[in-house]
Amino acid sequence: MEYFENRERAESFGEVAQEYDAFRPKYPAALISAIMQAAETITEPGTRAPRILDVGSGTGILASQLRSAGAEILAIEPDDEMAAISQAKGLDVEVSTFENWDPRGRIFDLVSFGQSFHWVDPLVALPKIRTMLRPGGSLALAWNDIEPQGELKDRLNAVVARFHADGRTASLGSRASRGTEANQDTTAGRGTTESVPAVEPVEHPALTQLRDAGFTPNETTVVEDLHYSRHEWLSMVFTYSAQLTMDPVKRAVMREEMSAEIPEDGLDARNEALLILAGA
Known part of the structure; x- marks a missing residue:
């Protein structure tokens, strides 16, 4: 069974929305910078903020970081309890599954998924995303993958x-999504972050899904040591x-x-x- 087909798991987060927001990690600064760079490639410097649609936004962890980095954010989240926390942060949130959400002709520079792409049907989501991206726009899929x-x-x-x-x-995390443990660079020092090319024995399934839908994906791993x-x-x-x-x-x-x-x-x-x- 695909993750998005397991609705019990997909819809389980609302009961711990406060704990989710308090204890789920933020994304590394280098990852946020990479997303913003991609979003800014099709905007004239100084004319407007990059417009980003954050899908499966949860309590707004990724959306808040992107907003702080200068983006204009619209968030989509199917769970009322999770969405309420995002809204309390001042985020613009529409409550819906992405499959049922109506973009009403709105166009974005970038569409992001933070720890959420596995909860949507790629055969529905990816063609839909192509219709709402500006020419030259990008899709960003992010996962934190933390292990002791x-x-x-x-x-x-x-x-x-x-x-x-x-x-x-x-x-x-990303390794769980692959079904195998990635063979990643382990040279980053304590308390540092480092961007390295991802090298793994089994390709992430999203890469095949993206190529099949006409996207050109590139994969990067950002390493940080935590306590x-x-x-x-x-x-x-x-x-x-x-x-x-x-x-x-x-x-x-x-x-x-x-x-x-x-x-x-x-x-x-x-x-x-x-x-x-x-x-x-």
């Missing part, structure tokens, strides 16, 4: 495997749909077991954030 470092990663993965015997991962407290890490992990759709008792036990593995001073983690930029 060191031997703690194996211990936490073992806990996840006991509770997700169906093979689901605790998160849904989480125990509470921050668990709070983030338990905003993902794999956990939200668990039996509540099993979910509580899984959280206790993961908590027992994490040291009091927290854990080091690495974000290999994936950005796919595609020209129409």
Whole structure:
């Protein structure tokens, strides 16, 4: 089953909208800069702000970062609770699934998906996006993909495997979407970010979908090293749909077991954030 066909998972986020907004990570600054560069390529400098449509905007994490970088944002979000948080941030949000949303002739310099492209039907979404991009416009697909470092990663993965015997991962990052772990550059220093070409043994499925729809995609990974407290890490992990759709008792036990593995001073983690930029 494709992710977008699993509506239980796709529609599970509203119940934790506040926690989602508080604990889901922002995107690395280099990733935001790359999106803005793509959006600005078809605007005359100093004439207007790039106009971006952010799809599956959630609580407005990516949309807020792009607005702060100078973009004019329209957000689309199907969940009322998630949309309300975006609206409270002053974002212009229309509540709808993208498949059912009516653009009413509006045109954009760039369409973005932050951690959300896997929740739309690409056979519907991609042709629709082509009709609303200005000539020379771009599509940006972004995923944060954060994992613990060191031997703690194996211990936490073992806990996840006991509770997700169906093979689901605790998160849904770019590597989970590929179905295999990417072989990425691991030379970035602690507390730094670094843009590196993505090299993985299995191509991200979105690349094939984009090419089939007439887009020209390019893939980049932005690496940043992070540190989480125990509470921050668990709070983030338990905003993902794999956990939200668990039996509540099993979910509580899984959280206790993961908590027992994490040291009091927290854990080091690495974000290999994936950005796919595609020209129409």
